[in-house]
Amino acid sequence: MTLARRIIPCLDTDGARVVKGVNFVGLRDAGDPAELAARYNAEGADELIVLDIAASRDRRPTFLDTIRRVAAELAIPLTAGGGIRTLEDARAVVRAGADKITVNTAAVEQPELISQLSEEFGAQAVVLAIDAKCEAGHWDVRIRGGRDSVHLEAIGWALQGVELGAGEILLTSVDRDGTQSGFDVPLTAAISHSVSVPVIASGGAKLPEHFVQVFRDGAADAALAASIFHHNTQSIRSLKQFLSQSGIPVRFPC
Amino acid sequence: MIITLIDHGAGNVASVERALARIGAQSVRASTPSGIANATTLLLPGVGHFSALIRALDEQALRQPLLEAIARGVPFLGICLGLQALYESSDEAPALRGLAVLPGRVSALPPTVKLPHMGWNRVNAAANSRLLRGIPTDSYFYFAHSFAVSDTGRTTAANCEHGATFAAVIEQGNIFATQFHPEKSGDAGALLLRNFVSLAA
Numbered sequence: 001m002t003l004a005r006r007i008i009p010c011l012d013t014d015g016a017r018v019v020k021g022v023n024f025v026g027l028r029d030a031g032d033p034a035e036l037a038a039r040y041n042a043e044g045a046d047e048l049i050v051l052d053i054a055a056s057r058d059r060r061p062t063f064l065d066t067i068r069r070v071a072a073e074l075a076i077p078l079t080a081g082g083g084i085r086t087l088e089d090a091r092a093v094v095r096a097g098a099d100k101i102t103v104n105t106a107a108v109e110q111p112e113l114i115s116q117l118s119e120e121f122g123a124q125a126v127v128l129a130i131d132a133k134c135e136a137g138h139w140d141v142r143i144r145g146g147r148d149s150v151h152l153e154a155i156g157w158a159l160q161g162v163e164l165g166a167g168e169i170l171l172t173s174v175d176r177d178g179t180q181s182g183f184d185v186p187l188t189a190a191i192s193h194s195v196s197v198p199v200i201a202s203g204g205a206k207l208p209e210h211f212v213q214v215f216r217d218g219a220a221d222a223a224l225a226a227s228i229f230h231h232n233t234q235s236i237r238s239l240k241q242f243l244s245q246s247g248i249p250v251r252f253p254c
Numbered sequence: 255m256i257i258t259l260i261d262h263g264a265g266n267v268a269s270v271e272r273a274l275a276r277i278g279a280q281s282v283r284a285s286t287p288s289g290i291a292n293a294t295t296l297l298l299p300g301v302g303h304f305s306a307l308i309r310a311l312d313e314q315a316l317r318q319p320l321l322e323a324i325a326r327g328v329p330f331l332g333i334c335l336g337l338q339a340l341y342e343s344s345d346e347a348p349a350l351r352g353l354a355v356l357p358g359r360v361s362a363l364p365p366t367v368k369l370p371h372m373g374w375n376r377v378n379a380a381a382n383s384r385l386l387r388g389i390p391t392d393s394y395f396y397f398a399h400s401f402a403v404s405d406t407g408r409t410t411a412a413n414c415e416h417g418a419t420f421a422a423v424i425e426q427g428n429i430f431a432t433q434f435h436p437e438k439s440g441d442a443g444a445l446l447l448r449n450f451v452s453l454a455a
Binding site: 003004006071072094095099119120124168221253 | 276374399
């Protein structure tokens, strides 16, 4: 028996609506999160991630309501993140219906947050998101939507995150994100072969072949995409058929 | 029939509630000894650390009424940690005594594979499994755990493999348990919950 490779649609929201934009500029409305969640659940998504990319304090109640509405549509696991800075933020997200919490900038700024979350919810509920950019022969960790360097090397940070209690790594290539030119296979392979936990590859997906490459050569355990699913460029069902024909184990809904 | 969800504060009760509502089953939460003593069907959800679940059951004085209900024959379903809690102990918290309804010990999956065992996997089911009745044999279920019970012989209705073979479904009389999360396992999980509801009715 082998674990199926997971396909994970990601809903980037402004708290209330799914949005699509590059570097937070020119955000375009891409739909209602609960409607998209219901569609992906039926089409065979293996999990769903919902992020609050605005993450402003005053919109927090709206985002929590979005999590509740999305969770109500799902018979698959839900990960939520964006703006989680404290244990109390995470508790609110879990109470609203998230099975896992993802942290990024806050984990870089206060790594002990990873341990606190892991102790309270278990490692299986803590997803460390790492945004990495290739720089002078290594992968540099970026925060605040990929803009700021914190002079951390990505493989070392991933290992430290796992040591602190993260149960999964959500790895986004800053170089590939939004380009639709394929996942960063060398980056994904480097991280996946270094850590003991599953790795979700993110950034650059467009074609079914991109997914085959990142599973086969990048050793990814899961792959994430957003706009290609939202805009129906790629259906999850036909993507999984392609993967299955390529020898990648995937799950089909009943 | 109403399913009583044991709400010990260390489980994702809400997601089990939603899954039961989707199949039209009624449920109530119970967090007191009398709530459990009066239950006609019990479900113990659990995520996280073995110690969090066992400590919560003891702090709320739920262990005794739970053991008595199971001994009386009240249909019981344990999910994930709710399966592991049935055993005598766990390597995740060796000093604590589990419910010890079933003999044996929960141990860590081997570090030769990625842990947690996270995602969708298939199971090898015994032909006479009551929980898996009518569910296609190639169905996937959602797992998220690093500890498990080694295949336990006749109580194991299905096993799974991730680095080692372990019990995925336990059935013994009125005691049922799954290492995976039926409430997160799509249509296959919904079918399993339906089967439990029918068995308990």
